[in-house]
Amino acid sequence: MVTAKVWVLKKHFEGFPKPSDFDLKKIELPSLQNGELLLESVFLSVDPYMRPYSQRDMKEGDIMIGTQVARIVESKNPAFAVGAFVVANSGWRSHFISDGKGLHLLPSSWPESLPKSLALGTVGMPGLTAYFGLFEVCKMKPGETVLVNAAAGAVGSVVGQLAKIGGCKVVGCAGSDDKVAYLKKLGFDEAFNYKTVTSLDEALSKASPDGYDCFFDNVGGEFSSVAINHMKKHGRIAVCGAISQYNDSVPQKGPYVQIPMIFKELRMEGFIVTRWNNRREEGQKALLKWVLEGKVKFHEQVTEGFENMPAAFIGMLRGENLGKAIVKV
Ligand SMILES: NC(=O)C1=CN([C@@H]2O[C@H](COP(=O)(O)OP(=O)(O)OC[C@H]3O[C@@H](n4cnc5c(N)ncnc54)[C@H](OP(=O)(O)O)[C@@H]3O)[C@@H](O)[C@H]2O)C=CC1
Numbered sequence: 277m278v279t280a281k282v283w284v285l286k287k288h289f290e291g292f293p294k295p296s297d298f299d300l301k302k303i304e305l306p307s308l309q310n311g312e313l314l315l316e317s318v319f320l321s322v323d324p325y326m327r328p329y330s331q332r333d334m335k336e337g338d339i340m341i342g343t344q345v346a347r348i349v350e351s352k353n354p355a356f357a358v359g360a361f362v363v364a365n366s367g368w369r370s371h372f373i374s375d376g377k378g379l380h381l382l383p384s385s386w387p388e389s390l391p392k393s394l395a396l397g398t399v400g401m402p403g404l405t406a407y408f409g410l411f412e413v414c415k416m417k418p419g420e421t422v423l424v425n426a427a428a429g430a431v432g433s434v435v436g437q438l439a440k441i442g443g444c445k446v447v448g449c450a451g452s453d454d455k456v457a458y459l460k461k462l463g464f465d466e467a468f469n470y471k472t473v474t475s476l477d478e479a480l481s482k483a484s485p486d487g488y489d490c491f492f493d494n495v496g497g498e499f500s501s502v503a504i505n506h507m508k509k510h511g512r513i514a515v516c517g518a519i520s521q522y523n524d525s526v527p528q529k530g531p532y533v534q535i536p537m538i539f540k541e542l543r544m545e546g547f548i549v550t551r552w553n554n555r556r557e558e559g560q561k562a563l564l565k566w567v568l569e570g571k572v573k574f575h576e577q578v579t580e581g582f583e584n585m586p587a588a589f590i591g592m593l594r595g596e597n598l599g600k601a602i603v604k605v
C-alpha cells in the first residue's frame with residue numbers, strides 16, 4: 277500500500293494566494309489493476325495559469341492542478357516500463373495511479389547531461405508557448421524588433437532567445453536588476469527593470485526608438501496599455517498571459533486598445549499553447565536541439581520538497597523565480 281501526499285485547494289484564492297488557502301492531505305492508493313501503473317513525482321511545475329484556472333475550473337477541496345515529471349514505480353501496462361519517466365498532468369500529488377492515457381514518455385534519447393525537469397520548462401509547455409507564440413502568432417521575421425515582458429521567466433527567456441535565433445533585435449523587461457543582467461547574458465539586445473525605470477514610456481522609446489514589430493505580452497494591464505503605443509504600423513501582439521491581472525479582485529479598467537489598433541493597423545491575438553498539441557513533438561525536437569547546441573540557455577529556480585509547493589507557487593507569482601520555477605520532491 278502506497279500513501280500519496282496531495283495538495284488541496286482549501287479555499288478559493290482572494291487576491292494574492294496565501295499558504296492558508298492550501299491543505300496537505302494523505303491518500304491511500306489501492307493496488308494496481310491490469311492496464312494501470314503507479315508513478316512517483318520527481319519534479320513538479322508551478323505555473324501562473326494555476327491562479328486563473330483554479331478560479332474557473334476548480335472547487336474547494338479539489339487537488340491542485342498541474343504537471344509533473346514522474347517515474348514509473350510499478351506497471352501492469354505493457355506500454356510503460358518500470359523506471360521510465362513521463363510528463364503527466366496529474367496535479368499536486370507525490371504519487372498517483374494512471375491508466376497511461378495522456379502520459380508523455382520522455383524520449384529514451386533524453387540526454388543524461390540535461391535535467392529531466394526541462395520537460396516542464398524550456399523543452400516543455402513554457403518553451404512550446406514561446407515557440408508557437410513567436411512563430412505562429414507573431415510571425416516574426418528576420419530584422420524585426422521583438423518586445424517581451426516577464427522576460428527572465430520560463431516563457432519569456434525562451435521567447436527572447438528564439439527571436440535572436442530568428443535574426444531579430446530583442447528588448448526584454450523584468451522585475452529586478454539581477455534578472456536584467458541575466459537577460460543581457462542570454463543575448464538580449466536591450467533589457468530594463470520595469471520596476472525601477474522612472475517612465476516605462478521613456479524606457480520603451482530608448483530601447484527601440486523606431487518602435488516594435490512584435491510584442492509577446494506575458495503581463496497585460498498597465499504595461500500593455502503603454503507598450504501598445506510603441507508598436508510599429510502593422511505590428512503584431514501575441515497575447516500570451518496577463519499575470520499583472522490574475523490576482524485582481526476588481527477588474528482593471530482601460531485605456532482601451534481600439535484607437536492604437538486602428539491607426540497602427542495592428543494585429544492582436546490571444547492564444548493557448550494547447551492549440552498546437554498536434555505539433556508538440558516538432559516543437560520539443562526543435563527546442564531540445566537548440567538547447568543541446570547551446571543556442572538556448574536555461575535556468576531553473578528549484579525549490580526542494582513537496583511540502584513547499586504552495587511557497588514555490590506564491591514565490592513565482594511574486595517574481596522570486598529566475599527562469600522556470602520547479603519543485604523537486
Ligand atoms: N497562453 C498560454 O498558452 C500560456 C501562457 N502563459 C503565460 O505566460 C506568462 C509567463 O508565464 P511563465 O513564463 O510560466 O511564468 P514566469 O516564469 O515568467 O513567472 C512569472 C513572472 O511574472 C512576473 N510578474 C509577476 N507579477 C507581475 C506583475 N504584476 N507585473 C509584471 N510581471 C509580473 C514575475 O517576473 P518579474 O520579476 O519580471 O516581475 C514572475 O517571475 C504568464 O502570464 C502565463 O500565464 C504561460 C504558459 C502558457
Ligand SMILES: CCCCCCC/C=C/C=O
Nearest residue numbers: 324325343365517548549
Ligand atoms: C497540461 C497543461 C496545460 C497547460 C495549459 C496552460 C495554458 C496557460 C495559459 C495561461 O497561463
